[in-house]
Amino acid sequence: MQLILQNITHRYGGSTVLDDISLTVDDGEIVCIVGPSGCGKSTLLRIAGGLEKPGGGKALLSGPTPEGSLNPLTYIFQDFALLPWRTVEGNVSLVLEDHGIARSERTGIIADVLARTNLSDFAKALPRQLSGGMKQRVAIARALAVKPAIMLMDEPLSALDSQTRELLMDDLVALWTRERFSACYVTHNLNEAVRLGRRIIVLSRRPGRIRDIVEIDMPLAERVERLPELESLQRRVWEIMREEAREADREITDVA
Numbered sequence: 001m002q003l004i005l006q007n008i009t010h011r012y013g014g015s016t017v018l019d020d021i022s023l024t025v026d027d028g029e030i031v032c033i034v035g036p037s038g039c040g041k042s043t044l045l046r047i048a049g050g051l052e053k054p055g056g057g058k059a060l061l062s063g064p065t066p067e068g069s070l071n072p073l074t075y076i077f078q079d080f081a082l083l084p085w086r087t088v089e090g091n092v093s094l095v096l097e098d099h100g101i102a103r104s105e106r107t108g109i110i111a112d113v114l115a116r117t118n119l120s121d122f123a124k125a126l127p128r129q130l131s132g133g134m135k136q137r138v139a140i141a142r143a144l145a146v147k148p149a150i151m152l153m154d155e156p157l158s159a160l161d162s163q164t165r166e167l168l169m170d171d172l173v174a175l176w177t178r179e180r181f182s183a184c185y186v187t188h189n190l191n192e193a194v195r196l197g198r199r200i201i202v203l204s205r206r207p208g209r210i211r212d213i214v215e216i217d218m219p220l221a222e223r224v225e226r227l228p229e230l231e232s233l234q235r236r237v238w239e240i241m242r243e244e245a246r247e248a249d250r251e252i253t254d255v256a
């Protein structure tokens with residue numbers, strides 16, 4: 001299944017936030033979206049997920065829904081959004097209960113996604129007993145449980161310290177390598193973008209327009225071994241963004 005954004009334009013009040021954004025996320029592809037603060041990355045993701053209606057243009061899904069997919073577009077947020085009174089398995093179960101999945105089937109799905117995210121030993125733990133990294137693994141397990149066609153990931157690792165972020169990136173690469181998933185992945189972090197993205201869409205400062213697209217034709221599993229190449233790609237993305245980020249920074253300071 002493909003996610004297609006066609007000529008998306010959006011305004012809040014008098015100001016244009018997104019201007020004529022077109023992009024496609026192909027089946028099995030991770031597309032990263034980077035750009036200066038306030039350029040509309042999260043807005044674009046909300047439009048992609050149907051949470052917000054664009055002022056102009058269209059967001060659509062094309063192709064058959066994967067078998068067993070309960071929710072073709074599924075979000076993963078920075079703040080995990082777990083229910084504190086439910087255990088790890090209870091949090092994953094909730095989305096399945098919402099879809100009316102019978103208990104016996106739920107048990108199988110939960111065991112599968114907890115195994116894939118290395119959480120099997122923590123099934124009975126409560127969120128408050130878990131580190132930030134583990135909480136985000138639960139959020140990823142919960143997203144996988146509905147067999148999404150495309151995951152919409154909004155800064156999923158940015159609440160974590162840098163070491164935990166590294167571990168979670170390894171996990172995402174391992175998950176993707178075992179069973180490819182598609183994702184539209186918004187991040188501030190250019191290192192995450194070059195580690196995970198097949199394509200990196202660089203947006204300009206507000207109004208967000210596509211400034212450039214950097215393609216990375218290197219298998220995900222090899223990237224951690226090829227850090228010098230990734231560093232030069234990361235520098236290239238930063239060169240594209242630098243002026244935009246500087247202008248965006250000034251703009252925000254002016255407002256304050």
Ligand SMILES: Nc1ncnc2c1ncn2[C@@H]1O[C@H](COP(=O)(O)OP(=O)(O)OP(=O)(O)O)[C@@H](O)[C@H]1O
Nearest residue numbers: 012017035036037038039040041042043044188206
């Ligand atoms: N519901 C809303 N109503 C009015 N303005 C909004 C709303 N949501 C976002 N904005 C504004 O739209 C612009 C884009 O916001 P958005 O959160 O999409 O940007 P972003 O690129 O994700 O930002 P950041 O990198 O800082 O997270 C910002 O100026 C923001 O203040």
